[in-house]
Amino acid sequence: MDTYDVAVIGAGPAGVMAAWTAAKQGAHTVLLERETAAGRKPCAEGVLSEALDDAEVSPTREFAAHRITGAFLYPPNEKKRVRVGGDGYILDKPAFLASLAERAGAAGAEVVYGARIESYSRDDGLVHAEGRRDSQPFSLKAKVVVGCDGTGSILARQFFPRRNYPVIAAFQYDMVNCQLEDEATLEIFIGHKKAPAGYIWIFPKGKGTANVGIGLKGSGAKLLLDKFIQEHSSLFGDAKIERSQAAPVPVGGEVEDYVTGNMMLCGDAAGQVIPLTGAGIHTSMVAGKIAGEVAGKAARDGDIGANRLSEYKNRFDALWGEKISTSLRALESFERFSDDELNIITDFLDGQDLVDMAHGFSPSKAVGLMLRHPILAMKVAHQLMSS
Numbered sequence: 001m002d003t004y005d006v007a008v009i010g011a012g013p014a015g016v017m018a019a020w021t022a023a024k025q026g027a028h029t030v031l032l033e034r035e036t037a038a039g040r041k042p043c044a045e046g047v048l049s050e051a052l053d054d055a056e057v058s059p060t061r062e063f064a065a066h067r068i069t070g071a072f073l074y075p076p077n078e079k080k081r082v083r084v085g086g087d088g089y090i091l092d093k094p095a096f097l098a099s100l101a102e103r104a105g106a107a108g109a110e111v112v113y114g115a116r117i118e119s120y121s122r123d124d125g126l127v128h129a130e131g132r133r134d135s136q137p138f139s140l141k142a143k144v145v146v147g148c149d150g151t152g153s154i155l156a157r158q159f160f161p162r163r164n165y166p167v168i169a170a171f172q173y174d175m176v177n178c179q180l181e182d183e184a185t186l187e188i189f190i191g192h193k194k195a196p197a198g199y200i201w202i203f204p205k206g207k208g209t210a211n212v213g214i215g216l217k218g219s220g221a222k223l224l225l226d227k228f229i230q231e232h233s234s235l236f237g238d239a240k241i242e243r244s245q246a247a248p249v250p251v252g253g254e255v256e257d258y259v260t261g262n263m264m265l266c267g268d269a270a271g272q273v274i275p276l277t278g279a280g281i282h283t284s285m286v287a288g289k290i291a292g293e294v295a296g297k298a299a300r301d302g303d304i305g306a307n308r309l310s311e312y313k314n315r316f317d318a319l320w321g322e323k324i325s326t327s328l329r330a331l332e333s334f335e336r337f338s339d340d341e342l343n344i345i346t347d348f349l350d351g352q353d354l355v356d357m358a359h360g361f362s363p364s365k366a367v368g369l370m371l372r373h374p375i376l377a378m379k380v381a382h383q384l385m386s387s
């Protein structure tokens with residue numbers, strides 16, 4: 001049976017980074033992915049440019065061909081739209097992840113597709129993982145296992161209780177022949193009738209293609225997305241659906257514990273997602289980068305206890321902890337506004353205010369809102385302070 005310093009489970013954004021940085025430490029590293037290729041999970045594939053900077057990759061035509069310059073946010077009545085700036089890309093995520101997995105391989109990690117881990121046990125200071133590779137039983141041992149295996153993480157199920165781990169349902173169509181006004185701008189539609197406690201997105205990929213999806217609390221995602229598409233015939237009159245996919249998105253913030261002796265969770269598995277937007281590519285890559293480095297060094301030094309490995313959580317929290325928890329508060333507030341209130345708030349705010357509001361309400365705008373809509377302003381203030 002093979003024994004590794006670090007075994008990384010899952011070749012999503014977290015895993016391809018963790019395997020790379022662990023291998024760069026000189027740790028004997030394996031990256032195991034259950035699918036036969038990376039990037040099979042549905043995703044709208046949008047990232048800001050800083051995500052690529054943090055991943056230490058330059059955008060290439062191969063995986064970052066479609067550039068974006070911002071987003072339009074539409075309130076429930078769609079009478080006005082607010083532009084929010086931001087440079088980024090709609091990735092070809094399978095190509096992006098394949099390229100980062102290759103980079104991990106070039107740094108010395110063994111990259112194995114078609115290998116599904118099904119259970120873990122602790123054995124003489126090591127973790128013993130068992131599963132199936134190309135349908136045949138296989139097993140391995142590792143000093144540290146980094147669980148980058150997404151919302152359904154088996155490592156989490158066995159070793160981390162994740163008591164507070166709410167997820168929302170996300171459903172997406174890959175569409176062609178869309179008539180989009182500006183293919184460099186994302187479009188986001190909010191409103192509890194359209195997408196209860198969530199939103200509908202159109203992420204253009206160029207030449208009339210787009211990822212069109214919905215994230216919401218509760219059921220009925222497909223029905224509501226179909227209704228939206230029907231009601232927006234100017235955009236989708238000639239469009240065709242090429243593929244539909246669904247997956248959960250964790251929106252409860254970081255789970256209470258995700259590091260213990262020999263083990264760490266990373267990315268979606270640890271709830272490292274921005275709750276208000278459901279964006280998790282950037283956060284997962286940063287988490288993976290830190291986790292792999294810490295795991296690789298710790299395994300090489302022979303100190304793989306919880307204390308040593310918790311350096312990963314401390315470093316991640318210093319970068320993203322506050323942003324994730326303020327975004328969670330903003331999501332809780334957003335859920336409590338009615339569609340009429342969201343119309344008024346959006347009418348009143350500009351793009352920067354919305355960005356500020358995602359991180360806590362803009363105080364200067366609160367004064368103006370107070371003058372024109374005092375009851376709503378008090379509700380905004382009350383909810384933001386009490387959530």
Ligand SMILES: Cc1cc2nc3c(=O)[nH]c(=O)nc-3n(C[C@H](O)[C@H](O)[C@H](O)COP(=O)(O)OP(=O)(O)OC[C@H]3O[C@@H](n4cnc5c(N)ncnc54)[C@H](O)[C@@H]3O)c2cc1C
Pocket residue numbers: 009010011012013014015032033034035038039040041042043044045046047115116117118148149150151152153154170171172213246247248249266267268269273278279280281282284
């Ligand atoms: C519809 C949808 C749209 C989204 N759009 C965006 C967006 O535009 N921008 C953004 O930033 N975020 C978006 N997200 C969120 C983003 O996709 C995730 O936050 C991110 O992919 C998390 O990365 P990860 O590496 O933690 O997990 P994942 O991407 O889920 O990767 C986990 C990997 O582990 C593998 N795996 C699972 N179990 C096992 C096992 N037992 N053995 C071996 N391998 C296993 C899986 O096959 C998978 O490859 C979206 C999510 C959804 C569902």
